[in-house]
Amino acid sequence: MVEKNPCDGCDLCCRHVAVEIDAPESDKEYDQIRWFLLHKDIWVFVDNDDSWNMQVNRPCEKLTSDGSCGYYEKRPQICRDYSASSCERNGDGESFKIMWRSLEEFEEWVLDGKVVPED
Numbered sequence: 001m002v003e004k005n006p007c008d009g010c011d012l013c014c015r016h017v018a019v020e021i022d023a024p025e026s027d028k029e030y031d032q033i034r035w036f037l038l039h040k041d042i043w044v045f046v047d048n049d050d051s052w053n054m055q056v057n058r059p060c061e062k063l064t065s066d067g068s069c070g071y072y073e074k075r076p077q078i079c080r081d082y083s084a085s086s087c088e089r090n091g092d093g094e095s096f097k098i099m100w101r102s103l104e105e106f107e108e109w110v111l112d113g114k115v116v117p118e119d
């Protein structure tokens with residue numbers, strides 16, 4: 001029997017780039033995150049390993065209109081290593097602890113005491 005492709009009908013992970021950033025400690029570093037979030041298509045999140053990340057919501061240039069990879073043989077290692085069983089669609093629960101999609105969300109969180117949820 002042919003196994004079903006776990007990515008069928010999904011291209012979520014090809015639609016953004018996430019880059020790890022330093023967890024903010026100083027006022028200056030919190031202000032830098034405010035600056036990130038002022039930009040269109042930029043989100044910031046803390047992943048389940050407590051790493052802080054900046055997410056750029058722009059699709060890969062090699063993503064085809066039918067949602068497949070148009071660069072499959074030469075795709076970067078990070079694409080090869082990404083697990084379709086623990087990804088944002090197929091994994092258990094969210095792939096992050098907290099995410100800010102706007103400056104306002106982040107400022108509210110700062111005013112509320114800067115608490116990152118526990119595991």
Ligand code: SF4
Binds near residue numbers: 006008014090
């Ligand atoms: S790895 Fe997960 S998020 Fe990425 S395309 Fe496959 S099912 Fe979608």
Ligand code: SF4
Binds near residue numbers: 061062069079
């Ligand atoms: S190279 Fe292919 S697998 Fe990697 S992000 Fe682009 S479309 Fe997705």
